[in-house]
Amino acid sequence: MATFEVEGGAPLHGEITPQGAKNEALQILCATLLTPEKVTVRNVPAIVDVLQLIELLEKMGVKVGHPAEDTYTFEAREIDFGYLQSEDYRKRAARLRGSVMIIGPLLARFGEGYIPKPGGDKIGRRRLDTHFIGFQKLGARFDFDTGTCFYSVEGKPLRGCYMLLDEASVTGTANIVMAAVMAEGTTTIYNAACEPYVQQLCRMLNRMGARISGIASNLLTIEGVKELHGTEHTLLPDMIEVGSFIGMAAMTQSEITIKNVSFDNLGIIPAQFARMGIRFEQRGDDIYIPRQDHYEIESFIDGSIMTIADATWPGLTPDLLSVFLVVATQAKGSVLIHQKMFESRLFFVDKLIDMGAQIILCDPHRATVIGHDRKVRLRATRMTSPDIRAGVALLIAAMSADGRSVIQNVEQIDRGYQNIDGRLNALGAKIKRLDGC
The missing domain is CATH 3.65.10.10 (Enolpyruvate transferase domain)
Structure with a gap:
């Protein structure tokens, strides 16, 4: 079983191209x-x-x-x-x-x-x-x-x-x-x-x-x-990987450009990240994300807490809710993540809570996240990747955490992300793959 050893706190810089979908x-x-x-x-x-x-x-x-x-x-x-x-x-x-x-x-x-x-x-x-x-x-x-x-x-x-x-x-x-x-x-x-x-x-x-x-x-x-x-x-570029990179850049205070994203096929994804307070620019068919020290979650017009929920297209794909959830842990403000389609996809939040995130798991489908606004960094821990998307969310958390985290069962991440450690290390990440750990 392969393992990632992740040294948190390393900002990323440069360009990355998403894989095929x-x-x-x-x-x-x-x-x-x-x-x-x-x-x-x-x-x-x-x-x-x-x-x-x-x-x-x-x-x-x-x-x-x-x-x-x-x-x-x-x-x-x-x-x-x-x-x-x-x-x-x-x-x-x-x-x-x-x-x-x-x-x-x-x-x-x-x-x-x-x-x-x-x-x-x-x-x-x-x-x-x-x-x-x-x-x-x-x-x-x-x-x-x-x-x-x-x-x-x-x-x-x-x-x-x-x-x-x-x-x-x-x-x-x-x-x-x-x-x-x-x-x-x-x-x-x-x-x-x-x-x-x-x-x-x-x-x-x-x-x-x-x-x-x-x-x-x-x-x-x-x-x-x-x-x-x-x-x-x-094949189109993978919209899930594009969204993962947007969230990763904000969470790790990085400045990156995501190349050739097929912007017109991303649907509501960019707008939902904007509602999380994440700034980006569309440059042709690329997305440029500047370094952000803070990002603030919007509220609804009546002042109520923002809800981000999955839905059939052109709604938000459920594959990105894990990323939105982890990114919210360092935002200013609160958000309700509502995973309507699958009842076990939020069960990885206990690992984020162990890292110091403020999350209330309301039921199998809903979790409320109270953001730290970077006043408290997540702490490093040892964890196991339960599925592809939760695995990447945990990797993002580990990259932003204080200290060295260990993620086991990274074969789950490999099922959906090509050479993710090598590609992110080329941008400045500190991820070490250990086989048989």
């Missing part, structure tokens, strides 16, 4: 199963979750090329369905949440798909009903083997229909869209997720020959086609 990558890589032709994907982040999915696709029979550091090619000419019944497939797919999006493309192209119950972060209930109800509406038969924890779907041909999703699930929308692109007739999906990553997927599918309209809205219309073709695609 993890959540988009998982959708796009699964979509390569929809065609036997070559698909080239650029700006692919070298993070654990993405590399595991690429390895899984290879095991399934996809021919994978790696012509450049951040570029991969995929040719899914034949799929080994025997492997999909194997113990090795079960183990590999079960440890990766994004593997669930394999099943939609397999169903569309081959009329059948199998996936074990996926793993991923332990952040609360993450049900898959939306995915499989959507497949059933398209005419597929669904089965779940409680003994082996295997999901299976079969159905050919699929037929287009109208469906109203019970929740605007990002992965659910992506999975259903990929299943519907080759269904007979027209499929209408209402209450679809419309995050930039779903938009990217739909645009890529259209370049492959799909007919999807309503992109960027919550009402998608898909006219089924007989086949899809090869294409090239470049």
Whole structure:
């Protein structure tokens, strides 16, 4: 188990470029199963979750090329369905949440798909009903083997229909869209997720020959086609990493420039940091964050405490609430962080309280943070990263703390952030990676 040893109090200075978007990558890589032709994907982040999915696709029979550091090619000419019944497939797919999006493309192209119950972060209930109800509406038969924890779907041909999703699930929308692109007739999906990553997927599918309209809205219309073709695609920069760097700069009193952020695809993220009192400038497609000794959280017009809550796009992504929470600990003022979607994502706050943060965990979904306004620095401690986003929040806390902190289980951070210690050390951070500690 790898460990970070972090010496707090080191300000950062310089430029950093965000990696390719993890959540988009998982959708796009699964979509390569929809065609036997070559698909080239650029700006692919070298993070654990993405590399595991690429390895899984290879095991399934996809021919994978790696012509450049951040570029991969995929040719899914034949799929080994025997492997999909194997113990090795079960183990590999079960440890990766994004593997669930394999099943939609397999169903569309081959009329059948199998996936074990996926793993991923332990952040609360993450049900898959939306995915499989959507497949059933398209005419597929669904089965779940409680003994082996295997999901299976079969159905050919699929037929287009109208469906109203019970929740605007990002992965659910992506999975259903990929299943519907080759269904007979027209499929209408209402209450679809419309995050930039779903938009990217739909645009890529259209370049492959799909007919999807309503992109960027919550009402998608898909006219089924007989086949899809090869294409090239470049991933967006990771908005979660951009937000993490904004919060990190404010918390550590740093002056940094975040390069090539695709500002138009950040949605409400910059505005929410501005409400935290964090100053920044948009310079072309870069974000410049000056050094700030203090930042003050706004209040609502009536004087009541600011609330920052997650919501479906174009609302605030839940993946950044951990960062907002930790940044608030050194702000002037108070804020209520409301994590609506996942009931276990705030349970890392006990570690921040141990560091001296003033936080009241109201219930599994809400925490009130009373900022120190830098009058009291967080103190160093030893802690364990529980999931990807909480792990980065703890890293930010350790970088601002007084003394040397130790973060265990940093493999969780590696799942979502590429070479984070090396990239931050290049800006002046003092992070030492220790293997096997």
